[in-house]
Amino acid sequence: MNAPVQKMPVDLERQRAVCSALRAFMPAQNVLFEREDVTPYECDGLSAYRQVPMVVALPENEEQVCAILEACHQMRVPVTARGAGTGLSGGALPLGNGVLLSLAKLMKIVAIDPLARCARVQPGVRNAAISEAVAALGLYYAPDPSSQIACSIGGNVAENSGGVHCLKYGLTVHNILKIRVATIEGEIIELGGGGLDAAGYDLLALMTGSEGLLGVVTEITVKLLPRPECAQVVLAAFDDVGRAGQAVANVIAAGIIPAGMEMMDQPATMAVEPFVKAGYPTDAAGILLCESDGTREEVTEEIARIEKIMSDSGAHLVRVSQDEAERLRFWAGRKAAFPAVGRLSPDYYCMDGTIPRKRLAEVLRGITEMEKKYELRCANVFHAGDGNLHPLILYDANDASQLQRAEDFGAEILKLCIDVGGTITGEHGVGVEKIDSMCVQFRTAELETFHALKHAFDEHGLLNPGKAVPTLQRCAEFGRMHVHAGQEKFPELPRF
Amino acid sequence: MQDFIQQLSDTIRAAADARRALAIHGSGSKAFYGHAVKGEALVVTGHRGIISYEPTELVITARAGTPLAEIESVMREQGQMLGFEPPQFAGGGTLGGCIAAGLSGPRRAAAGSARDFVLGLRLLDGRGTDLVFGGQVMKNVAGYDVSRLITGSLGTLGVILEVSLKALPLPPAELTLVQEHSQADALHLMNTWAGKPWPITATCHAGGRLYLRLAGARAAVKAAAATLGGETLNTAETFWRDLRDQRHAFFAGDAPLWRLSLRSTTPELELPGAQLIEWGGALRWLRADVDAMSVRKAARGGEGHATLFRGGKPGTAVFHPLPAALMKLHRRVKLAMDPAGILNPGRMYPEL
Known part of the structure; x- marks a missing residue:
């Protein structure tokens, strides 16, 4: 959250020209420019960053998406695509001189093929709506980001979203078969296919997680999986987070890939328990939730093994969900962790680093030290199976000094993630939020490759400029500032 | 090893100039x-060894020249495997090469493909620049997913130079x-079963027989076998390894071998020659001296693509032609x- 955003006045003449170009092929009510109409689009899930867009376009079909891109390409107007706007890294933050392209009206489930186990959907379809639509067939769509009741599948592709079941079932990239993409020139290309691979380069993989910088997805064919016959979860409590981390390694070493493996530290369970009454022991330094799913026989055998491993690893309390209601209650606490932490403090800042699991204890110790240094509290929830850590830094945004400290705290956590061999973002994306941290994770040579690839898709840099990949100039400036104090010297100056 | 990389890099830079x-x-x-490449040989097998496991x-994480067999045996000792079961043609x-070709074996439909298991890699681009993408963690969305783009791009x-892969436990x-089933019945069964847990x-x-590999917890495998029925195959390990490495009798002889990757429910292909099906119906192998046009038409009918995998008439395009916008x-x-x-020009398509 260390990227100052430029606020620019709207160029009224340009705004008029863009509106009239778009209204040539779209109903007037789907091209918004009045201040009160475009303000709802000024931010996504990362509300610390706001910018009112010049124009908002709400296409109703793929032809209109293509026509909008073609028009913007011709007029050299930058375009930011937006799904449900739930993203946590400011990837859908609009540009004051750009078009905000909302895919919200493309919300049809076009076709479901039960035998081939796939569904063809438009990008505005909600993630959870897919699983709801195919539930009667005994199928579901596996990736389940925490925002799944609201987030759109198009946004999931743009961010390569994960969820709590990634270790076993993969990310978005592992669960889509084909996408239709509109290029900035307004051409449609199809990537992937009806089979499990496609001819040529794997541009489907490259497009997934590209944060709207390479093209606009207009249709997605998702893979559907059979709903597991049953699932059970083990709740284990530890008086030391290092020991909990070791328990995770012991489960993996035993040859078990759990359907979900989540860790919460004491500040997180203490926030959650009064709120949800999930049955978490709040005296524990950390708890683990470890789920097994599959056939009845598989789950029975695996749960027994997990239970034993937890005890052998030093858990002072091990409980197995006895029925579906208890299983859901165990999970309800984890799923409510963000809002529960939100009750403790006016604001919280959610980080998203991934680390090698074995470095967990060390990273948590580092975060504890930083709590003292920045005088802010931090609760940690952790997708322990795949090493994805979500520290939640508590602060008060009305206090400018706290906001600054929260941002610096976050940047230092990300630096630590890189230092232990991890990454600055596991599933939330870079967006505007972590763009300076990209300068720490990648060298000039890799950043140049990213820019060359961007250029291959979008010669004039019109698709979501200023996100995901920093310019070399920005990194050079950031590097200098970094050496100075870790604090930007002239925060009021625009930086690109 | 750094000297070796420097040498490779110098060679590439000179070749580019x-x-x-x-x-x-x-x-x-x-x-x-793929197509033969006319060019100076760049031998990379010297760059070998497991870096970390x-x-x-x-x-x-291992260097690119490490034999797959070595990786397989080291992982087996730890009760793990490469989940995509990559082929080791002729035992090599x-x-x-495995990641450059992006080929996956029998477990692909259940566990994922080569690219699905790639977590990160290090490479030299066409300027000889040493680049690192991705990493050694399961989830990483920083920057474009170049590692997966490289997978299957045939050099x-x-x-x-180096690849990091996700490992899976052996079941x-x-x-x-x-x-015993006709092809039509087998296709229906495979797709129906795949929709159940x-x-x-x-x-x-x-050859009129449907082979079905079950794996997982002992009790689960036993229960599934009792419900699904059929004869137990005693030579299962050999059977799947031979299938993976194309030593199965189907792959013997000189008839051209086509690989069709299709929607799994695509009906039996109306093409001459013998067929073998894998991946729950999503992969069809065809042994036939048939014109490329007919095979590619059949592939399009299944929303997929056809590759002339081995043999065939010289001059035939090996890989399925791409639409103009996509080729651009x-x-x-x-x-x-x-x-x-300068890197492997024409191995995939003449334009690349």
Whole structure:
């Protein structure tokens, strides 16, 4: 959250020209420019960053998406695509001189093929709506980001979203078969296919997680999986987070890939328990939730093994969900962790680093030290199976000094993630939020490759400029500032 | 090893300056695959060895020249495997070649493909620049997913130096069942089963027989076998390895071998010659001396693509032709990674 955003006045003449170009092929009510109409689009899930867009376009079909891109390409107007706007890294933050392209009206489930186990959907379809639509067939769509009741599948592709079941079932990239993409020139290309691979380069993989910088997805064919016959979860409590981390390694070493493996530290369970009454022991330094799913026989055998491993690893309390209601209650606490932490403090800042699991204890110790240094509290929830850590830094945004400290705290956590061999973002994306941290994770040579690839898709840099990949100039400036104090010297100056 | 990388890098840079094509050589186990490259040989097998392997992190990192067989045996000792079951044609194959070709074996439909398991890699691009993408963690969305773009690009975008892959545990129990079925019935069964939570990790239909591999917890495999029925195959391990490495009798002889990757429910192909089915119906192998046009038409009918995998008439395009707009984009991606067009030119398509 260390990227100052430029606020620019709207160029009224340009705004008029863009509106009239778009209204040539779209109903007037789907091209918004009045201040009160475009303000709802000024931010996504990362509300610390706001910018009112010049124009908002709400296409109703793929032809209109293509026509909008073609028009913007011709007029050299930058375009930011937006799904449900739930993203946590400011990837859908609009540009004051750009078009905000909302895919919200493309919300049809076009076709479901039960035998081939796939569904063809438009990008505005909600993630959870897919699983709801195919539930009667005994199928579901596996990736389940925490925002799944609201987030759109198009946004999931743009961010390569994960969820709590990634270790076993993969990310978005592992669960889509084909996408239709509109290029900035307004051409449609199809990537992937009806089979499990496609001819040529794997541009489907490259497009997934590209944060709207390479093209606009207009249709997605998702893979559907059979709903597991049953699932059970083990709740284990530890008086030391290092020991909990070791328990995770012991489960993996035993040859078990759990359907979900989540860790919460004491500040997180203490926030959650009064709120949800999930049955978490709040005296524990950390708890683990470890789920097994599959056939009845598989789950029975695996749960027994997990239970034993937890005890052998030093858990002072091990409980197995006895029925579906208890299983859901165990999970309800984890799923409510963000809002529960939100009750403790006016604001919280959610980080998203991934680390090698074995470095967990060390990273948590580092975060504890930083709590003292920045005088802010931090609760940690952790997708322990795949090493994805979500520290939640508590602060008060009305206090400018706290906001600054929260941002610096976050940047230092990300630096630590890189230092232990991890990454600055596991599933939330870079967006505007972590763009300076990209300068720490990648060298000039890799950043140049990213820019060359961007250029291959979008010669004039019109698709979501200023996100995901920093310019070399920005990194050079950031590097200098970094050496100075870790604090930007002239925060009021625009930086690109 | 750094000297070796420096040498490779110098060679690539000199070749780029002189616009001299390079043909990347691994163990040569897939030399038959794709078009022949006219160019100076760039031998990379010397760059070998496992760099790190941590079973509890589920990650293995090795140099590109490391033989697959070595990786397989080291992982087996720790009770783990490469989940995509990569082929080792003629018993050979290196990690670099495996990722460059992007081919996966019988477990693909259940566990994922080569690219699905790639976590990160290090490569030299067409300028000889040493680049690192991705990493050694399961989830990483920082920057474009270049590692997966490189997977399956047949050396046309860069020379792979190191690869990090996700590891999977070996299943506690495995059992293969055999049932007699026509192809149409087998296709229907494979697709129906895949929609149920059975622990199926591989399927194959060949010569009127449907082979079904179950894997997982002992009790689960036993229960599934009792319900699904069929004869137990005693030589299961050999059977799936032979299928993976194309030593199965179906692959013997000189008839051209076509690989069709299709929607799994695509009906029986109306093409001459013998067929073998894998991946629950999503992969069809065809042995037939048939014109490329008919095969590609059939592939399009199944929303997929056809590759002339081995043999066939010289001059036939090996890979399925791409639509013009998509080829234009491929050209630009190639130029971004290899501006002088010197890495394996023409191995995949003449334009790349």
